Amino acid sequence: MSDSSSEIAALHNQGRLLISCPDRPGIVKGVSQFLFEQGANIVRSDQHTTDPEGGHFFMRIEFERKDLDQQFTALKESFRQTAETLDMVWQMSRSSHKKRLAIFVSKEDHCLNDLLWRWRVGELNAEIAMVVSNHLDLKPWVTPMGIPFYHVPCTRETRLEAEKTHLKLLAEGEVDTVILARYMQIIPSTMVERYQNRIINIHHSFLPAFVGANPYKQAYERGVKIIGATAHYVTEELDQGPIIEQNVERVDHRCHVDDLRRIGRDVERLVLARAVQWHLNDEVLVHGNKTVVFR
Amino acid sequence: MSDSSSEIAALHNQGRLLISCPDRPGIVKGVSQFLFEQGANIVRSDQHTTDPEGGHFFMRIEFERKDLDQQFTALKESFRQTAETLDMVWQMSRSSHKKRLAIFVSKEDHCLNDLLWRWRVGELNAEIAMVVSNHLDLKPWVTPMGIPFYHVPCTRETRLEAEKTHLKLLAEGEVDTVILARYMQIIPSTMVERYQNRIINIHHSFLPAFVGANPYKQAYERGVKIIGATAHYVTEELDQGPIIEQNVERVDHRCHVDDLRRIGRDVERLVLARAVQWHLNDEVLVHGNKTVVFR
Amino acid sequence: MSDSSSEIAALHNQGRLLISCPDRPGIVKGVSQFLFEQGANIVRSDQHTTDPEGGHFFMRIEFERKDLDQQFTALKESFRQTAETLDMVWQMSRSSHKKRLAIFVSKEDHCLNDLLWRWRVGELNAEIAMVVSNHLDLKPWVTPMGIPFYHVPCTRETRLEAEKTHLKLLAEGEVDTVILARYMQIIPSTMVERYQNRIINIHHSFLPAFVGANPYKQAYERGVKIIGATAHYVTEELDQGPIIEQNVERVDHRCHVDDLRRIGRDVERLVLARAVQWHLNDEVLVHGNKTVVFR
Amino acid sequence: MSDSSSEIAALHNQGRLLISCPDRPGIVKGVSQFLFEQGANIVRSDQHTTDPEGGHFFMRIEFERKDLDQQFTALKESFRQTAETLDMVWQMSRSSHKKRLAIFVSKEDHCLNDLLWRWRVGELNAEIAMVVSNHLDLKPWVTPMGIPFYHVPCTRETRLEAEKTHLKLLAEGEVDTVILARYMQIIPSTMVERYQNRIINIHHSFLPAFVGANPYKQAYERGVKIIGATAHYVTEELDQGPIIEQNVERVDHRCHVDDLRRIGRDVERLVLARAVQWHLNDEVLVHGNKTVVFR
CATH class of the missing domain: 3.30.70.260 (ACT domain)
Structure with a gap:
């Protein structure tokens, strides 16, 4: 610090x-x-x-x-x-070596904003090599900090091209670790293989509950009394990779889906930040589909 | 109090x-x-x-x-x-009316011991009409307190007979509410219907994660960083009823399945106790497959 | 939302x-x-x-x-x-009325950054009328957002003058509520009286433990296993006003004072944000030296 | 396990x-x-x-x-x-060596009941050599388990005699560790010295807040939003010894003092149980007025 x-x-x-x-x-x-x-x-x-x-x-x-x-x-x-x-x-x-990060985002900025702030105050022992997004929305929060922002659209048609662009950007930027800070696209297996145990995703549920799309809606419909978030390494199978960190927050019957989203944002960004910090400090070892975290 | x-x-x-x-x-x-x-x-x-x-x-x-x-x-x-x-x-x-409870148990006593202690010190606004078990193991902890203990074996062969005995005991005991305090048998639909929203089960996982048998083993194998317990009303579908209360505890890579069981016991008994207290105080309303808890 | x-x-x-x-x-x-x-x-x-x-x-x-x-x-x-x-x-x-806020800061930006982000994404039902500081450090994070930043130095010599300037700024800005987002100066009684139950401070300890200066150092020296933060309304007596919200985080023997500060930052900003949100939604009522929080 | x-x-x-x-x-x-x-x-x-x-x-x-x-x-x-x-x-x-415990109690039984249950199911790697109390109330819960119960009244007049009796009992019982499981009497310095870092007390507040008598009443009057409990080694100074473990629970404006007591009981017994388990496993080292806990 x-x-x-x-x-x-x-x-x-x-x-x-x-x-x-x-x-x-x-x-x-x-x-x-x-x-x-x-x-x-x-x-x-x-x-x-x-x-x-x-x-x-x-x-x-x-x-x-x-x-x-x-x-x-x-x-x-x-x-x-x-x-x-x-x-x-x-x-x-x-210990003085700083890993080079690429942060992938879509439109939601709570995780990105949190990571950028921690980086700025010295909580992340890393260089942020680039921010990559399939949308332009978050560019204004990135470029003023002197960090390159790459807009790589990713639709059904452009998926293959996007994949190539991503791999090229990561290679040229000498990126060690990819952070999926609420990036709402599937990561292709080529990238998963190349960056094995080096792609960290934040999933907005307490895994293994509510795998896949719209977990807050699923949580609302099941009537759970606690929601959570999970940071994990990305593997081929969706939301099945080794869990690095999880945390939860209490909710109740008054919470609509939008309240779960709002409350969840605070859980997500803290869980992701911890997982990233531990990864950067080489405190996470992967063993099969589990992690050993020496924090 | x-x-x-x-x-x-x-x-x-x-x-x-x-x-x-x-x-x-x-x-x-x-x-x-x-x-x-x-x-x-x-x-x-x-x-x-x-x-x-x-x-x-x-x-x-x-x-x-x-x-x-x-x-x-x-x-x-x-x-x-x-x-x-x-x-x-x-x-x-x-408010002075005390509901009459039947507590169903198998061999594990952490939830039973906790409920009996709370009843004894006045934390449960209830009469405990009986304890029912498919095993004899926990009888010595029940009868000295002056509470009837009924041993109703429940195997594949005796299931139908057990069901009849259960319903007879509950009727004769004028039981309002059934607590499944780690009772490891399926509740037949006749009983579920007759005691709708009046049978409370404690499931030893953070539902909807790890439905069914051996949730701590499932949790260990998935490598979660937090375990939990869920108290819910019993419905026809296994572990799918309206959730009354949940809570969690942190675990890490050093925890074997037995550690999860030990840590989980403390979560289970507190979660069940809260759900029972709220139910006894008429603080839980059921709406579809969810609860409104006015605590 | x-x-x-x-x-x-x-x-x-x-x-x-x-x-x-x-x-x-x-x-x-x-x-x-x-x-x-x-x-x-x-x-x-x-x-x-x-x-x-x-x-x-x-x-x-x-x-x-x-x-x-x-x-x-x-x-x-x-x-x-x-x-x-x-x-x-x-x-x-x-409900559509937005309260006008003045945020007072010194050099630390974690609470300010958090409040500005929440305001930007619509989590705070308020207008931010101004940011006031006894230092210039945080100006670059405020003015690009179109929020006036007033630098009012506050030393032993200039204290009386600063007080006058503060009251003038607040009056001219038609400020409803003052947020002390890690503002490291005593608030004079004139301001406390004028904005009774409308000045919210974040104290970086679990009050009433560690009142006053350097609470993380105090916590480190006492060897506590949990640290906390407290949002409260400011009264004449230092750190004694009605508590709106508190939260805690676990620490251990490996944490040095700097670690407590880092971990504490995450607690502080979430506690302050909740207290501010509840206050803005008129969910906090003061009764003697306590609060009733209808959230 | x-x-x-x-x-x-x-x-x-x-x-x-x-x-x-x-x-x-x-x-x-x-x-x-x-x-x-x-x-x-x-x-x-x-x-x-x-x-x-x-x-x-x-x-x-x-x-x-x-x-x-x-x-x-x-x-x-x-x-x-x-x-x-x-x-x-x-x-x-x-590791197979079992420490010999003396549990001191007064009238409240929540911590005692919890420790006895854990001992019975094998969670405590210890022999319970005796239970000592200044009252007779809890005797019926102890003797049926085959544990000696010693009634040693302790008033202003009998204090010195009680001290002698205590030391004699502990010596004869070859006691390693003394657990103060809500024993509401001051421990004299002779015993503190003889059993240095081997007397564990549970204090019913989040120390250093609310030192001394009636912490729940103090907490109620201060209007805190979270209450806690602290297990610590006993030293000469009241409630100032090295902290082994703490935990907390959320409360709100609806809680009267009696509610804080009831909620607090669940925190106290879990905090004490953890501290005792760690101590029994030689996982706690004392350093000055702090502990290093290798759990």
């Missing part, structure tokens, strides 16, 4: 190590010994084993290492050996 | 009027004029109109009337005329 | 009646009879009695009356008589 | 290691290397550093070691050396 120069210096020497592997004795020992020998101090460490017997092991470590920027490539190279011994899937990154 | 004698006296002079009718001008005027003329003072009043244009109108009034017990029959008779003029479905009761 | 022309027409024929008086028989009858005779249909009605015996009575009614705009003055005049008979403090307004 | 014999076997081979020391490089490496060399596999590990620069380090490890019961004393002895090198305060225990 703070941006004093000493904190930035600290961040520049901070790295993250994410590990996933079959559980077995000696993993923590191996990793902590490696870091110790490399002069890196563990600042934060989280781990999870799915099952004490024959389960899967997940670990996230934040460490500090003097002159990390200069040593980073060497450090990664050295770790490769440890990782191979222990049969790990792993990823090492510098 | 308090049971001082002055409060009990007050309750003896307190009545409730529930009204449901097509909305039209003059309803509040008509009802409040009637009560004023009958010497009754409105203590609490709640109303709801489903839609300002051509909607349905619901009202619940608590009133005080000197010597209500003696005047109650006459008061009801007088209201009949007002009610007919305004095409109302209505119900008048004395 | 919707802005279809039929809804606007409906709103133009909609009025609100707020009543406060010692409880006694016949109030509801009197008021509902008056409205019926005046051709007004009750759309929503809420009431509260502080105590069944000799308590105080509060009522809020939303009604519809054909040609309300033309009939409004006459309707108010007619009600005066009913009101006098029943010793009422009362207020009648048209 | 489950009590299948294979799980019990697993628990018998499971140990916990709690560590607290000044932060410095090599701690995780040292500890994990020790466990690896001793044939112990880390099942769960949590750690916390108060500050990346010169802070304090906390760690809790659950490990599995074949034949732990037989090896436990040797394992502890071996760790002593590692611990000394790293200047640690530490504690090693077997």
Whole structure:
């Protein structure tokens, strides 16, 4: 949150190590010994084993290492050996690295406005590379902030062309992560595959309840007493991807569909913001169709 | 909550009027004029109109009337005329009247224990006429409290006989309301019809998510970040009746199915207790497949 | 929420009646009879009695009356008589009337940004007459929206002058309600008196815990597991006015003061927004140092 | 939660290691290397550093070691050396060890009933050595469960004698932890010192708001919109000890003091139960006047 120069210096020497592997004795020992020998101090460490017997092991470590920027490539190279011994899937990154985001929107602006505000005040450790929309409505809120806004219409006829344009924009913009901030179009499988576990959608219901279109209307008709929102990674199946975060709000019989929409907007934007923040901080690991969130 | 004698006296002079009718001008005027003329003072009043244009109108009034017990029959008779003029479905009761409950259970006792405790400390304005179970396990917690415990086995073979026994017990016990406090058997349609909007079930999921058997296992497999419980009136369709109350609790990747069950127990018993309390206080009105809860 | 022309027409024929008086028989009858005779249909009605015996009575009614705009003055005049008979403090307004707001801010923009966004999408039934600040930092976010921004420095030396300027601005801007959206200065008693129960402050703690300066630091030092925010009407005593709304969020041992500030921002802006919305809809009545909120 | 014999076997081979020391490089490496060399596999590990620069380090490890019961004393002895090198305060225990509890109550039974139920269904990993009360009211709910109930009156005159009796009972009962489950008497400093960070109290407010007597009445008079409860370790200063857990529930203007009490009871017993469970599982570490909770 703070941006004093000493904190930035600290961040520049901070790295993250994410590990996933079959559980077995000696993993923590191996990793902590490696870091110790490399002069890196563990600042934060989280781990999870799915099952004490024959389960899967997940670990996230934040460490500090003097002159990390200069040593980073060497450090990664050295770790490769440890990782191979222990049969790990792993990823090492510098905490100072900012992921590049593309935010996809349609006409509703509550999630976009919220993300842009958080980015502006320093809550999102990211570069916003672009905003992409199938409508022009939200352009006036984007361009004054110096963020490119791309209008890519997406109708039944133009779908294939839109898909090509999207992939080209994302590639050229060197985008890491795509945020669907109430983008009301299906994401084609090409993009889902290319950005696996890197496309975050906000669905305006408490999944798995009210999959698909118009969840607030569905909620109204079922007469639920609580509504919710769900942020999840996008997979091929609609609204079925790994859930990152959910939250809810109480409603009652006086609420019409429009009230549910209004109340829901506040839930949606907070749920999406949290999921995005955790993703940007490499705090989310995917395991099958579930997430491990080290927050 | 308090049971001082002055409060009990007050309750003896307190009545409730529930009204449901097509909305039209003059309803509040008509009802409040009637009560004023009958010497009754409105203590609490709640109303709801489903839609300002051509909607349905619901009202619940608590009133005080000197010597209500003696005047109650006459008061009801007088209201009949007002009610007919305004095409109302209505119900008048004395607040001091205690509904007679039957609690159905199987083997899990968290909801039963909670309801018995609330009854004992005076939180439930009811008589517990009986506890009915398809197992004997929970008998030791019931009979010491002086409450009859009926063991009615219910297998594929004995289902029809069990149904007959149930209906006989309920009739003989003059039961108003049936609470399914984790009773793991389907309620036959004969009973559903006879006790329409008077059978309350607790379902251990946030409906409409995870309908049917083993919702915590379903929740675990979907990887949700929040679990819930739902109290609803029982209708012919499984887990589809009007929802009275729901609540939720946060879970995370470290929770196994057994953890969800443990955490869920606390949600279930509180949700059921609230729904039962509201029902006993005539605070729940059913409208189609939804409830209006005046709490 | 919707802005279809039929809804606007409906709103133009909609009025609100707020009543406060010692409880006694016949109030509801009197008021509902008056409205019926005046051709007004009750759309929503809420009431509260502080105590069944000799308590105080509060009522809020939303009604519809054909040609309300033309009939409004006459309707108010007619009600005066009913009101006098029943010793009422009362207020009648048209639902279409928009209150004029002044938003006071210092340097933090999370509440301001949230209120401006809600205003823009139609969630606030108000005109924003001006934003007033003791700093220039937030001007760039205000003036592009066509809202006047007044910079009124407020130091120990200039305090008296600032007070005069404030009162002049508010008077000239015909301001109804002042929102202190993280305005870090004491409000002088002249302004408190002039805008009694019309100045809403957001305090960044769960009052009455952590009154005064730097509540997040206080919360951090006490080691609480939940933080909160409180919206209240401003009175002479600091952070002691009638509470309109509060909410909370869970924190843990990993949260530093900066984390509490970040998490708290989301609580603050939602709590303030709700309080402002309820106030704008005349849903808040003050009784002594408490509020009755008919939401 | 489950009590299948294979799980019990697993628990018998499971140990916990709690560590607290000044932060410095090599701690995780040292500890994990020790466990690896001793044939112990880390099942769960949590750690916390108060500050990346010169802070304090906390760690809790659950490990599995074949034949732990037989090896436990040797394992502890071996760790002593590692611990000394790293200047640690530490504690090693077997997960199968059940702490012995004394529950102190007065007249209100909601917390006691809840704890006894959880103990009965296996949610509390503890032996309940005794229930102690200054009244006889709750005896009938305790003795049928085979738990000794000691009636120790505690008035101004008998206070010193009561204190002696308490300490004697606790010593003879080999009590580890004292739970004040709505015990309405001050705990003398002798007991506080002897059972440092081992006496858990439930206070019926959201501390630090409403310290001392009658917090619900205080809450009612302040007009708060949310009430809460706080479980904390008891220290010399009333209601000022390290907070373990807090939770809240929404209330509104319709709630009288008795309603706050009733709603509060549900919050209190859940908050206390969680704090007790975490304490029993050695998941709570005290740091100054705060807690680190590894749940």
